[in-house]
Amino acid sequence: MITLNHVSFGYQGQSKQLKEINLKIKEGECVVITGSSGCGKTTLTRVMNGLIPHFYEGELTGNVAIKDQDTRQWPLWKIGQTVGSVFQDPKSQFFTSIVRDELAFGMGNYGASLNEMSRRLSGVLENRSLRDLEYRSLMQLSSGQKQSVAVAAAEMVQPDIYIMDEPSANLDMKATEQMRRMLLQLKEQGKTIVIAEHRLYYLTDVADRIVYMEDGRIIDLFTPEQLIAFSDEKLAELGLRGPVLTHGRSGRAGICKESEQRLNIRNLSVQYRRAKQPALRDVNLNVAKGEVVALIGKNGAGKTTLARTICGLIGEKCGTIAFNAQSVPRKRRRQQCWFVMQDTVYQLFTDSVWNEIMLNHPVTAETTARAELLLKQLHLWAIKDRHPASLSGGQKQRLVLGVGLMQQTDLMILDEPTSGLDGKNLCRVIDQIKDLRARGCGILIITHDHELVAGACDRVVKLRDGQIILNKKTSDLKLATLVHEMTNY
Amino acid sequence: MNFDVRLQFAMLILCSILVFIVGTTGLSAVAVIAFLFLLSQGLIKQAFKWIIIFFGLLVCSVGLFHAPWSVLNYLNFILLIILRFIPLLMVAASLGVLPTGELVAGLKKLKIPESILLTLTVALRFFPILMDEIKMINDSAYLRGLSVRDWRNWKHPLILFEHMIVPLLMRTLKLVDDLSASASTRGIDAPGEKTSLYQIKFRQFDVVNVILIGLIGASLFL
Numbered sequence: 001m002i003t004l005n006h007v008s009f010g011y012q013g014q015s016k017q018l019k020e021i022n023l024k025i026k027e028g029e030c031v032v033i034t035g036s037s038g039c040g041k042t043t044l045t046r047v048m049n050g051l052i053p054h055f056y057e058g059e060l061t062g063n064v065a066i067k068d069q070d071t072r073q074w075p076l077w078k079i080g081q082t083v084g085s086v087f088q089d090p091k092s093q094f095f096t097s098i099v100r101d102e103l104a105f106g107m108g109n110y111g112a113s114l115n116e117m118s119r120r121l122s123g124v125l126e127n128r129s130l131r132d133l134e135y136r137s138l139m140q141l142s143s144g145q146k147q148s149v150a151v152a153a154a155e156m157v158q159p160d161i162y163i164m165d166e167p168s169a170n171l172d173m174k175a176t177e178q179m180r181r182m183l184l185q186l187k188e189q190g191k192t193i194v195i196a197e198h199r200l201y202y203l204t205d206v207a208d209r210i211v212y213m214e215d216g217r218i219i220d221l222f223t224p225e226q227l228i229a230f231s232d233e234k235l236a237e238l239g240l241r242g243p244v245l246t247h248g249r250s251g252r253a254g255i256c257k258e259s260e261q262r263l264n265i266r267n268l269s270v271q272y273r274r275a276k277q278p279a280l281r282d283v284n285l286n287v288a289k290g291e292v293v294a295l296i297g298k299n300g301a302g303k304t305t306l307a308r309t310i311c312g313l314i315g316e317k318c319g320t321i322a323f324n325a326q327s328v329p330r331k332r333r334r335q336q337c338w339f340v341m342q343d344t345v346y347q348l349f350t351d352s353v354w355n356e357i358m359l360n361h362p363v364t365a366e367t368t369a370r371a372e373l374l375l376k377q378l379h380l381w382a383i384k385d386r387h388p389a390s391l392s393g394g395q396k397q398r399l400v401l402g403v404g405l406m407q408q409t410d411l412m413i414l415d416e417p418t419s420g421l422d423g424k425n426l427c428r429v430i431d432q433i434k435d436l437r438a439r440g441c442g443i444l445i446i447t448h449d450h451e452l453v454a455g456a457c458d459r460v461v462k463l464r465d466g467q468i469i470l471n472k473k474t475s476d477l478k479l480a481t482l483v484h485e486m487t488n489y
Numbered sequence: 490m491n492f493d494v495r496l497q498f499a500m501l502i503l504c505s506i507l508v509f510i511v512g513t514t515g516l517s518a519v520a521v522i523a524f525l526f527l528l529s530q531g532l533i534k535q536a537f538k539w540i541i542i543f544f545g546l547l548v549c550s551v552g553l554f555h556a557p558w559s560v561l562n563y564l565n566f567i568l569l570i571i572l573r574f575i576p577l578l579m580v581a582a583s584l585g586v587l588p589t590g591e592l593v594a595g596l597k598k599l600k601i602p603e604s605i606l607l608t609l610t611v612a613l614r615f616f617p618i619l620m621d622e623i624k625m626i627n628d629s630a631y632l633r634g635l636s637v638r639d640w641r642n643w644k645h646p647l648i649l650f651e652h653m654i655v656p657l658l659m660r661t662l663k664l665v666d667d668l669s670a671s672a673s674t675r676g677i678d679a680p681g682e683k684t685s686l687y688q689i690k691f692r693q694f695d696v697v698n699v700i701l702i703g704l705i706g707a708s709l710f711l
Contacts (some may be wrong), residue, residue, distance in 0.1 A: 055670050077679035085674040092667030095614050095675075101590030104686045108590075109676035111684050118686065137619055157676075313628055334632050345659055346622075347629040349652040360634055389659050403633070 001161060001192045002048055003025045003264075004342040005272035009043060009052055017053040019216040021062070025379065027160075030193040031317035032203050035213035035391065041186060042165050044213070047071075048077035048194055048430040049163040050092075067162065085153030088420065090146035099149055100125075100134045100142075106157045121157055128152045128182070142299045144175025146349035151182050161192045169336040169420035170200050172298060172448035173487045176202050198422045200243045203436040204228060212238065239424030241486050242451060244324070261325060262410045262442030263287040263337075264308070268300075268319030270309050278317065279305040280466040287411065287442035292433060294453040294474075295446045297463035305444045306463070307413045311339045311446070320416045323410050338404025342419060344396040348388035349405070353380055356388055357402055357483045371406060378402050394425055418449045430456045454479055464489060491530045492698040493691055494595025499703055500526065501580045508573045511708055516573060517547065518708035523579035526701050530583055539579045548571050587679050594685035600664060607677065611668065618664065626656050 002025040010016040017040045025031050033041045046052045053060045054076040057262045064071045066082060087093045096102045103124060107117050125131045128148055133141065141149065146168060168176045169320060180202040184194060187206060197203060200210070204224040212220040216406060227243045235242065263286065270280040280302045287293050295303045308314045310321060312333035320327045323336040340410065341347055350356045357375060361367045375381040383391070387401060397417065404412055414433075418426050426449075433456045436443055447453060453460060453474065462470035462485060477485070491497075507519055519542045527536035545569060553565040584592065592613070593606055630636045635652045642649050 049674055051670055051674065055673055056516045076673050077676040080674050080676040083674070085671065087667065087671055089667065092664055093671040094670075095589075095610055095672065095677075097589045097613070097617075100686065101588050106675045108684050108686070109679050111679070111681045114686065114688065115686065117684065121686070128492070139621075153675075175681060255615055293651075307630075311632060313631060334634070339629075339632055341629060343625075344499070345663075347633070347655050348659075349633070349635060351655075404682065 001025050001029070001067060002194070003063070003068075004047070004063045005063040005065075007047060007060070007064055009047060009058055009060045010041075011056060011058040012308060014058075017216050018047065020151060021047075021216075021218055023211065025192060025194065026235060027192055028187070028190045029208045030187050030203075030206050031209050031211060032200070033194065033206040033211045033213060034198065034200060034422075035219075036424050039213040040216040041213060043170075043216075045085075045163050045165045045196045049083045049085045050074065050076050051183070053086075054079075058347070070381045072147055072267055075110070080106070081157060081160075082159050082162045083156060083163055084159035086150050086154055086162065086164040086167050087146070087352075088169045090143060090150055090170070094138050094146075094151055098134075098138075099130060099136055099138060101155050101239050102138060103380065105152050107152060110157065123130075124152050124155050127185075128155075142175070143170045144172065144178060144299075145446045146176065147171060148182065151186075155186075159191075161195070162186060164193070164195045164197075166197055166420060167195065168197065170201065173450065173483070174489065175296065177487060180206060184425055191302065198225065198241055198420065200241055201245050204243055213238075230475075239422055241426065242425040243451070246480060260289040261286055262291070262323065263444070264287050264320075264322040264325065265310070265441070266320045266322070268321065270305055270308065270314060271317045275378045278466055280309065280347070280444065283319070283466075283468055285461060285468065285471075287444055289440050289442060290437045291459065292437055292445065292457045293459045294457035294463055295444060295461050295463065296448070296453070296486055301463040301489070302466040303463055304415070305466075307339060307415065307444065307446055310338055310411070310413065312338075335407070338407060338409040338411060340397065340404065340415065341418065342416040344393075344400045345389075347400045348396065351387055352382040352385050353388060353391070356399060357406055359403075361406065366420045374402050374405055393421075394428060397429075398432065399434070405436075405439070409441070413434055413444045413446070415446045416448065417445065418447065418452045421452055425456070426451060448486065450479075450483050453486070454482060490694060491583065493582075493695045494587065494592060494693055495599055496698040496702065497584055497587065498581070498595070498601050500705070501577070502704055503702060504580050505577055507709060508576055511711065513547075515708045515711040516576070517544075519576045519705055520536060520579070521545075522701055522705045522708065523576040526698070527579060527583055529697050529701075531581060532586065534606070535586075535608070536579075537584050539575060539582070541549060543572070544681045546575070588687075590685055591689075594687040595689050597683070597685070598689045601627065611672070615664075616670070619661070621659060622660050622664075623653075626653060626660075629656075633688040 004021050004023045007018055007021040008016055009018040021044065021151060033040055033044055046056060047064055050071050053072060066079065073078060085179050086428050093100055095105050100121060102119050103121055125134055130148065130152060133145060168179055171179060183206045195203065203226065206474065207224050210224065210227055211218055225484045265283055265285040268283040269278050269282055271278040281305065297303055305314060309316055310333065321333065322328060328336060348356055350359055357371045375384055380399060380402065381393065388396060417429050421429065433443060445457060457474050459473055460470065461468055504519065508516060511519060520540065524536050524540040542639045550565055550572060553561050553568065589610065591609055596606055627636065630652060635642060637649060
């Protein structure tokens with residue numbers, strides 16, 4: 001179905017991203033491409049859906065054939081009829097305002113008849129259980145629903161091949177499970193599927209082969225059975241995430257014994273204007289010095305609302321929020337805590353790493369010395385003159401952390417710090433969190449990532465409909481129980 | 490149920506000319522017709538919201554007209570301009586709730602060239618995203634004490650502007666790139682006629698809109 005022969009590629013003006021790739025994918029096969037960030041996975045998917053060489057310019061050598069036809073000779077729109085693509089961020093793949101328009105968009109571009117369009121539309125809506133969402137605005141859907149729509153939109157054109165680039169990066173565990181079922185169904189229909197992914201656990205019964213890449217080359221090929229049999233050391237060496245949910249990193253050893261409280265929340269309720277139901281109801285939560293608390297629950301359960309209220313971005317209806325046992329009014333809260341967003345791009349405002357860390361701080365011997373120390377500790381000193389936008393994802397995240405540390409905040413809130421990260425970078429984030437803990441910060445992490453919770457968090461707090469329904473030490477939870485709590489809301 | 494997109498556009502164009510040439514009585518008539526226009530399409534909340542704003546401002550403006558101070562007269566001038574835009578916003582509000590697919594299908598029927606439609610499709614898609622992005626940036630600016638809501642930051646307006654525009658540009662560049670990549674995998678530049686789920690046809694219900702257009706034209710003589 002897809003044949004790659006000695007394929008090498010480098011984006012314009014950059015070094016080679018793919019080196020001598022040879023790969024044959026048979027009809028009906030499901031191939032997962034994995035490897036650490038920057039190994040060339042995404043580039044490889046772009047070669048297969050024709051975006052390279054038609055959209056992204058650069059030097060492509062070797063042969064890429066889809067159904068025995070060279071992609072170079074095929075216009076991109078025509079490849080689109082055979083190859084359906086699903087991307088990581090649903091935000092950047094929708095073109096219309098409501099679900100049914102979005103599904104019809106591709107077919108409309110190819111000039112399908114109204115009859116054919118409505119026929120397939122109702123089939124796909126039924127099959128993907130999107131019937132209830134047909135007239136809903138895309139902006140209002142949860143990320144899981146958005147990704148279902150993205151897959152359904154690709155299905156409408158009835159391609160034989162599906163190419164997906166980290167489709168689960170923004171999904172929680174329940175939506176990931178849904179994604180797995182969708183993939184299984186596509187596979188049953190005999191479709192050829194190629195997925196670039198970091199999360200492997202949901203793909204072990206879908207994949208036929210797993211391609212492991214490193215530095216633009218295919219280093220290894222293994223079957224899901226082989227992957228599951230890998231020891232933890234082997235996985236760590238390859239920098240992969242755990243392929244099974246039943247064992248893996250678990251039971252954090254160092255349980256927080258501090259009694260000094262960083263954050264106390266008492267009877268907090270929050271209600272949005274014009275909302276019938278309160279977003280948070282009577283929430284009580286403590287975070288001790290050096291304690292890491294995971295905040296879990298489905299989208300819309302109130303995790304983000306809680307975090308935003310703590311920072312003072314939202315006002316509370318009633319209740320108190322206290323830092324270091326002192327109640328702090330909304331306007332002054334942002335000085336006492338720091339919020340690291342999922343997408344750190346929003347949080348960088350200046351033109352160099354150094355200016356970023358010094359922003360809002362007067363230049364004195366004391367602040368410069370502190371900033372220098374921080375940058376060195378965060379391994380950012382060597383790149384202190386670079387533009388923040390030119391940094392890698394991990395470096396940006398460390399820089400944003402550094403900005404918070406510079407403010408000497410008592411509480412750090414991290415929103416999905418490990419979404420879309422490979423195993424190696426996941427470990428780095430875990431180390432980073434341990435370091436924060438050693439500094440005596442209280443840490444609150446909003447996450448869907450069970451490996452992060454198991455690897456770094458002292459306590460798990462689960463929200464449902466704005467209320468805390470579970471508040472337990474991680475060491476008291478078995479990994480299977482934890483996974484169960486994170487998959488079922 | 491909404492009116493034929495073509496008629497809605499006719500309404501909008503006619504309205505945008507009229508609001509600048511009719512007198513105050515005529516303007517009130519145009520606003521009332523725009524109110525009926527929204528009401529007949531079931532946009533009841535929007536209709537009442539706008540008509541209340543319109544007549545509220547109208548009363549203010551009449552009150553100000555009789556005020557003896559000249560400063561207030563200047564204020565009144567601004568108010569009058571705002572007042573004239575309200576009927577336009579009312580008609581546009583009805584176009585705003587249309588699914589983009591229907592809007593594009595309607596414009597296509599009006600023989601608008603494909604390249605303009607394509608730009609419109611992406612632009613329509615992009616505005617809500619942009620608003621979302623700005624909100625995110627505002628939030629993170631607030632957390633760092635760089636918010637536009639804090640008056641102290643207005644002492645350095647250029648820096649304030651820079652702090653807004655730098656992250657916005659970074660995000661926009663990436664989003665635009667991703668959006669166009671995704672569009673091209675979905676056949677956006679396929680040659681040949683594009684089709685739509687929506688059939689733009691003149692229905693019986695649309696007669697109401699024709700009558701409203703007639704009425705709005707008649708307000709010229711008020």
